[in-house]
Amino acid sequence: MYDLLIQNGKIVDGSGEAVFVGDVAIKDGKIAAVGRFSPTEAEKIIDAEGLIVAPGFIDHHSHSDYSLLGPHRFDNKVEQGITTEIVGQCGGTLAPIRPQDLERAAGMFGLADDQVKFFSEKLGTFSQYVDYLETIDLGDNWAFNAGHGSIREFVLGYENRAPTAHELEEMKDHVRNAMEAGAVGLSTGLIYPPASYADTDELVALLKVVAEYGGNYTTHMRSEGDSIVEAVREALEIGERAGVPVNIAHFKLCGKNNWNKLGEILELIENAQNRGLKVRADMYPYLAGSAGLIDAIPNCFAAEGPERLVENLKNEDFRKRVWRELQTGSGFENLIEYCGFDGVKIFGAAITEELKGKSIAEIAEERSTQPFDTICDIIVENAGDVRAGYFMREEAQVARLFALPYVMGCTDGSIKSEFLPAGHPRDTGSFPQLIRKFVREKKIVSIEEAIHKLTYLPADMTGLKGKGLIEEGYDADIAIFDLETLTDHADYLYPEAKNEGMKYVIVNGSIAVQDDQFTGVFSGKVLRKR
Ligand SMILES: [Zn+2]
Structure with missing residues (x-):
């Protein structure tokens, strides 16, 4: 007897292969079988006739982690069809954190003294932080990066200089601690001080540790505007010298005066790919920051x-x-x-x-x-x-980026927290908008290609096992939606307006969204790569 049977859906399995009509049977949080089954074989049936049945989306660039410090809610992420988020982006993570930096965060998030004490015990090292993550209710699955900025700040504070040999070893130990705890890689945010004080050699040294664990490098580059070409060169150089795959985070070209650099950038990326470097990028579809x-x-x-x-x-x-x-x-x-x-x-x-x-x-x-x-x-x-x-972005260029076979989807956004500044619509509408705009309206990619970019590609990039495909033995993370009506309503003035057309989202076999509404079921898990 299966726990759940999704019947007669148009299955787009994440591999990029053509859509087919069939049933998906779920048991114990896993996909037990894909094929044709009798309704009598399951406890519960979802009739998915006419609906797309796809692997749950993977938000390859999420900032949800900071919201954990205060009251938070998951609906804006899960209702998009997201079942896994990769947090710890732009070099920033909750651990390791120095007591004085936690005090600063405490002001921003309205933490009481006992909460500061609580978090200072939980966030001293990355492995303590991941252990803590295991104890909280997650609406979707979380995988995580180590953050270069947080590590540099922990070791060197705001000092604008290279680390000493001893300090560099200490930074490498923090990276190792995170990789041992199951991080998928190391992120940087090279526009933000003190991370911006790091030179290329420092980053290569840290990423060589990541390479030992088969992790990847994901970067908010030193520039997304006037110096973007140099920034892309640096990212690729780091990947090649350290021996790690490279992901360009929230890929965009900022500024009318820089839009003409796209050809040069794509040539750099594709040349590196031809030399054997794995290079990917993730993006959200909005034109404004x-x-x-x-x-x-x-x-x-x-x-x-x-x-x-x-x-x-x-x-x-x-x-x-x-x-x-x-x-x-x-x-x-x-x-x-x-x-x-x-x-x-x-x-x-x-x-x-x-x-x-x-x-x-x-x-x-x-x-x-x-x-x-x-x-x-x-x-x-x-x-x-x-x-x-x-x-800052050109509409046609955004479409051109999404059409690239190595570009994935992301929100660059967070779960909702009352202590974070008023949101950007990307927190709520990114994935429905990617599908509405580029599949249904502009027909720039097929539904099979789009789903592949939002599911299998990020699962492959992060090395997360059991994610990103509708296939026997994979985790039962599934998005079921109406391709004809899936629509994002969030905009810059009403960034929290709800989406429509997302019929069900299933996280580890449990129904987390029904008819566009989060059900309040917290079936997400912490995903440790190791
Ligand atoms: Zn960033």
């Missing part, structure tokens, strides 16, 4: 903190200096150059709420002010509390 409007002002003007900057922006001469830097300066990510004034939009404002949804160009037109002055005015009017969307 979300940050403070104040982040459009170059960092060098913000050294005295955001409050002082808001004060300074009231001053005409100060504005002139900032504007001159934006036009002639270099060495910073120039969001205004990347997006243009029509590509910077207000997503939320503490005071001038009526601006929500409008671009700087539109507001400047309405107010008859210069666009840059308009930005400064809005920052001042709201005492700095303005959330903006930066439209």
